Amino acid sequence: MLKTFPKGGIHPPENKITAEKGIKRMAVPKVVNVPIAQHIGIPAEIVVDRKDKVVKGQIIAKSGGFVSSNIHSPVAGTVTKLDLIIDSSGYKKQCIVIRTDAKDPSNFEEVENPLKTDIELEPKEILQRITDCGIVGLGGATFPSQVKLNVREGTTLDYLIINGVECEPYLTADHRLMLEKAEEIVVGIKILMKALHLKKVVIGIENNKKDAISLFKKVIKKEDGIQVAALQVKYPQGGEKQLVRAILGREVPKNGLPLDVGVIVHNVGTIFAIYQAIQYDKPLIERVVTVTGKKLQNPSNFWVKIGTPIKDLIAEVGGLPEGTRKLVNGGPMMGKAIKNTDVPVTKGTSGILVIDEEEASRGEAKNCIRCGQCVFVCPMGLEPHLLMNLSEKGMYDKASAEDIMTCIECGSCSYVCPSHRPLLDYIRFGKNIVKKLETSKN
Amino acid sequence: MTDSVLYSVLLLVSLGVVAAVVLYIVSKKFYVYENPLIAEVDELLPGANCAGCGSPGCKSFAEKLVNTEDISSLFCPVGGNDVMKEVAAILGKEVVERDPTVAVLRCQGSCEVRPKTTEYQGPRTCAISAMVYSGETDCQYGCLGDGDCVKVCKFDAMYMDETTGLPLIITDNCTSCGACVEECPRDIIEMRPRNKRDLKVFVGCLNEDKGGIAKKSCSVACIGCSKCEDICPKDAVIMVNNLAYIDPVLCTLCRKCVDICPTHSIIETNFPPKKVKKVVEKKVVENVAVIKEEVIAESKNIKTDA
Amino acid sequence: MSQPIIISASPHVHSDRTSKKLMYDVVIALIPAFLVSLYVFGIGAFIVTAVAVISCLLFEYLIQKFLMKTDVTIGDGSALITGILLAFNLPSGLPIWMIIVGSLVAIGVAKLSFGGLGFNIFNPALVGRVFLLVSFPVQMTMWPTAVENNTTMADAVTGATPLGMIKEGLMFGDTMTNITANLPSNLELFLGLSGGSIGEMSGLALLLGGIYLLYRKVITWHIPVTMLVTMAVMTGIFWVIDPESYASPLIHILSGGALLGAFFMATDLVTSPMTKKGMIIFAIGIAVITVVIRLFGAYPEGVSFAILIMNAFVPLINTYFKPRRFGSKIKSKIV
Incomplete structure (x- = not known):
């Protein structure tokens, strides 16, 4: 019996059509639009100006506070303007627009760095390097990594969990990365083990990626303290709390963090970014993006420079098919629908999903028939139908008492609702209001 | 037979007496003293419980009025100066007279001038669609058109115009309680002084984009050209972030800015029609029409006569 | 684009x-039971079912269109189910006007006056049935006996249901051994060759339908299994203590509306609790009330009353039996 989390969860069709497609390198775009708010927390502060020449990897926006991150230029070129551009939030956000220098060789010569296993840096230096290189969680939440790794002295920490679950349908970015960079990822894990003085690491991978599981089992044979855990296929297993529960049986307390039960969780993508930062001093300026969709000509996985407009990616896979009705930044369960193809790829973009008419339309919301499906599938043990009603009626105190804030917004409730009720829409709205009320109280 | 009648009468009477005694004792025992002034003030207030004053209802506002020393900062927007004066008279306190205000909609982005570029699916409330993204049009500053303001208005002073997709404010009904201002996630409703005869001049746009982008998303957007700022004799126009704002205190309603605005994004309300040449031409046309009608009528008459 | x-x-x-x-899955699951009743009662069962279904749909249409002035939702299948379930709870051969009155009560009073699908507290079909039962007790307990009445419905030979026979016999001081001799055998009960309402005839057919619902995940096992097990345990205790005054658990489960109630009435999505814990409490409540009514009450059968009574408790159950919140109790320890 494979491990999984006990309560709730759903099995949406996987549709991992790009699982066999190796990661290709995207051509360097002519123009990149780099948003300054690519991570959770305070936006970075711009340190370049119009007409400035920038080299690849140069810091163009500095971390703006404790929970913030540096942003580096993904290309060598010239800053043409500082403009407002719609990002995946649907709103115009401050961006740094850089025109790529067509003559600069660094833009076109990608050096495939050889595997480097010796870790030279000391723990303190490692953490500093991670901060400098602007590493954020690449699983989608984009939480600045140095904050997560900043463990106060005296905190019990015994496990590092590597999240290779990728439970979102369609996405295969992490899967491909695990297949192609397994050894580098293991070195990345050892870097974190050194930095955090950790002895035990578990790599969690869902059982629909059998090739990745067997590959990692082979690679870690010689390593001490690293294990691979094959997990049942169930959404949302990639959620931190669900993953910790599935692998270690520990339940993260309400409103708590995995650190409260002695665990730190990192995505495989983040680990690879950390490996590159530590061993080759390479900042986070590119990531793996799955460009997928049932009707696309040749969907695939790509190494993409941060700031690349999504239309470049779409062009790479053969253009938008006839009848496209929705573009999603991220996976189908938690991704955000985007307004146009000028939206840039950011550190949090794990995939671009192109959906046609049939799948894009939401059914008309009907009366709740009180079937309880939303309650059964909620991995957090909440009652989505109740929370939706409470936030629709404006009873935010009550919603807060019903633990609305512990919702992880996985969307399982909206997925299963036979009446197509916009459960998560209202719950998210209620969460926003409760958050506002709480901050105004303090 | 008589017995049962008697018993039931007696039983009911005694029950009634017991209940009365209990009620009396309870009402005496748990009597709460309340300043009689509060009830008096409450009586004067409009009783709409609109929360426009900041208190949750009229009663609690009355308590606040009675219990605070200096009530100059408190104001009932619905009752206005008249009610506040009466309240002040009862309480023997001073109130500051305020100019009556009215809600105005600072967006003219109807379906015609501001084309929809995307389709939103989800709960049709402004609050949620604003949370999801910047709206169905390319303008992220203007009206979302889902009518949260209309739902929140307690005075039937707003309704959604089907043809434009924008809310309309019936100024006569508006009590300036401010509920719509609070509700709008885009902050496009502003409280402006009513002035005499409801004459108002204001910028009907909140688009902070640069001219070209703004104009592309909405043909009546403020493009930030500053022409109004230049022409204003009283320096009442302020330009911030490519957007003009007319200061209601400084504005003398001269309407020079209205004429010069290239995108007609400055709105004037309730002014009598201007005497321009076009109007004269129209009159001529109208006269012609009238004559034609008369001719037709005459010919009809002739026919009927015949 | x-x-x-x-x-x-x-x-x-x-x-x-x-x-x-x-x-529509529920409708499909009801088909076997309907076929059995057609075989047993012939055209009578068909007429009752058809009248109930048509009048339920019609009342829903008329009330929504002209009284409530909302969108008409007769296509969603809920009124169809109400009609079928109502008919299944009626004896075949009931006067047509009574069926129509029952449908009006079910749809108009029990469902639409609460606001329509999803807002009703009580199971509409059962409200209709109980309304008819207390209003027209004579007609509602005239059971055309099976087998002989296969073709005609005019000269309906009426007989009591097994539960009615037990109740009556025990009231006159008869012993269970004597009563059981006159009862159909358990196998006959299971196959559906005894008297009773249209839908509660065949245990086998109901079980088939119930298994289909479980397979399609329309219902979960919690309500039917808990309800039947509790009933069996309770009646079993009495039976073991005094087999001469109490019927065996098998008779209790196979006769009357126990199976129909357990699989189709108590599991009604709208009027049952929304958590698994709540469902178990709900089902135990139904079983206890049913057994109490059957053994000690005036009526021989109590499933419909029991379900309606427990329906009233559902909001309370939903409030007090909540799913366990993730992370609310920290039992995990740090090694």
């Missing part, structure tokens, strides 16, 4: 289950 891009909040994919599909 011809049409504009759609924007909506996540999730962007949805399961293909709809409430309509759920409803």
